[in-house]
Amino acid sequence: MGLTTRILLAMLLGIVVGVLFNFLSASQLLGSGVTGAIDIYLVDGLFDIAGRIFIASLKLMVVPLVLVSLICGACALSEGSRVGVLAVKTTMLYLLTTAAAITLALLMGTLFQPGEGMEGLVAGEATYEAPPSPSLKDVVINIFPTNPVEAMAAGNMLQIIVFALLMGYAVSRSGEPGRRIASFFNDLNDVIMRMVGVLMVFAPYGVFALLAKLFAQLGVDAIVQLGKYFLVVLATLLLHALGVYSLLLKLFSGLNPVELIKKMRPAMVFAFSTASSAATIPVTLATVEKRLGVDNKVAAFTVPLGATINMDGTAIMQGVATVFFAQMYGIDIGLSGYLMVILTATLASVGTAGVPGVGLIMLAMVLQQVGLPLEGIGIILGVDRLLDMVRTAVNITGDSVVSAIVAKSEGALSEETFNDRNYDSAANGGGMTVSGQYRASNG
Template sequence: MKLNVTTKIFIGLVLGVIVGLFFTSAPDAAKTYIKPFGDLFLNLIKMIIVPLVLSSLVVGAASTGDVKKLGRIGVKTLTYYLLTTAFAVTLGLILGNILNPGLGMNLPAGAKPDVSKVPSIIETLLNIVPSNPIKAMVDVNMLQIIVFALFLGIAITLIGDKGKPVLNFFESLAEVSYKIVALIMSYAPIGVFGLIVPVVAANGPAVLLPLLKVIITVYIGVALHAVLVYSSLVYIFAKMNPLKFFKGASPAMVVAFTTSSSSGTLPVTMESVEKNLGVPKTISSFVLPLGATINMDGTALYQGVCALFIAQVFGIHLTLAQQMVIILTATLASIGTAGVPGAGLIMLTMVLQSVGLPLEGIALIAGIDRVLDMARTCINVTGDMAGSVVVAASEGELQKPGVKTVSA
């Protein structure tokens, strides 16, 4: 019996967990001999991110043929992302108040986190416009690449026939990128295995037990968010069975879980929604790259839980007003959170500062951040895919799952 890629990836994940448990006594060996297979997978994905995002967004913006339609899709996408993110951080705070993950725990004396300077909201907004598009591509600055690509696509639409040669180039580049993604996906099961083994080996049961309550709270939160929000949205707006949605989204969800990178998972995300969920390229090529950069539901939920956890560890009571500030800050911070492993931990400092919580609390979170990062990235990517389905349905362009979509 021939197994599909999704099944192979899942088998790789399960085998990786089992093998990782055997390596808990020798995590360095797992890092030395097995991690390189995962690193190769990440490098292959990183190799294609910039040409894929640039070409697909240019084509997505230009293929609408109507700037008003592009604006309409943009407004729908941004509204969806901001509302679901606000709901996610609210859910995180509710769970934090109910489960109280920080009660009974003490911060290690003298623990000081090593965090980078957090950019302000104004800096984030100003920095989305690249002064040098080539440098933005070299640095893989996703927000700047997206803005440049949108300007290119809109300009191609506005000048009409004269822009056709440029559009044809990017359409060819996009198709070549999709083929490279297909080749990379054939290696995905081995890559997922190589990524998960060292994580399990380094964060075995003994290490996770002291902070198990935080991990359980975050994982319950992302599961509830997926069931309550995404299931409802795809059912209400797209009349899609939630089980079919999650089945179609599963390849990207597994890759997101193991790589902890929304941007790195993007090629798989695009392939999943187009082949399995019936989202046309004209929608996916706009909604998904944007979502990989600014839609961070899982990160926002994690920030809500962790803010309450740190407050409880230090014995600080957060008022309702302060928790409202956390909702607003976490929602805005998600826009500036890079879709790469560990970025959420850095942006958590902004949330803590907004309500005067001690940054030293991040030292506790840092020890289990990778485990939390896997869950929040998985839900980030799932949210992107649900958004593409909802937007496509609202535009009357959603195909039935399993029906081959036509490229623009």
């Protein structure tokens, strides 16, 4: 069985087991003693331990993988002086997709009106205190690291990207010493990718544990009460991922969107399971390079940057939530208000990058700009965890689309690899081969 199939099977089994445990706990069919033991020893015990260890292992790979890959990529790019062009193309595409996402969300919210008839929720006790958002001045200053070791210890992606680009540029301009250092980093990059491949052996177990624990604890009351809001956000996320991204990929590169979606399935499952674009970077980067054929010198830049500033899924949540709150509170923000939402959410996707709880900070900023009560955020928190998983999968899909478009424009895309429909076949080792022809079946 290929690794991709094993991961998908683990995801489905995790959801089924989690829902079953949730039902048994709520119905008390097995008695309080048995359900209590299940919660303590399985849900909060074995599943929690396995899931946390898996997430920790993924995060372990993020900083060394991003740093080394980006230094290698910057060395290659600097030889042709393409760093600036690549940065502009990538950033503009990410801003374009975010603006398209928030616009689509506002249209869907206006069309289906998820907040109509929800006035009763306003009288509830839901509260939310917005965390402080950084100023534009602080955002610009904090992009540049004062201590690269501190930036790596904190996992500050923007600062790591800046440091890696500077180092890669310096290495490419240092003659023979630079060539020796570049050779070392290229070898180190191969070793780190092999480490990612080893980690993938345990991926199905980690995915199962994460989803089993989540769905065992996820109550359905909030989803039922906010069903219309939930469905509108979910439909918009799927429409953006399958429609807008496909259109952009075909328009700007001529590549087949269906092939990209098929080959990104493993990374999507990881993103859904972890609800973290940053934790999924090792898998996304490996998938984009090995399955889509994007050259490392492009992927090493576009994927980490996308995980940091590409907030399409969050932008969709903000757009639908804004319309939802406006309808629920009976406040007409008008056309100018909606235009302000598009502008604020697009710029905030870069401005709040790397800040913990970034999605809620961005939503608070948007609501403040159009004069909607922040207390409404507390109402949607009950269903936000599940939606967060879906929008993370959407975000990494956007990262792969932008990576493919930029690579195609730079002549750094292997179309033979991209169009290879037998990549998942048994002859090629099955599943997601993240390090050469790595065989998941034999480790």
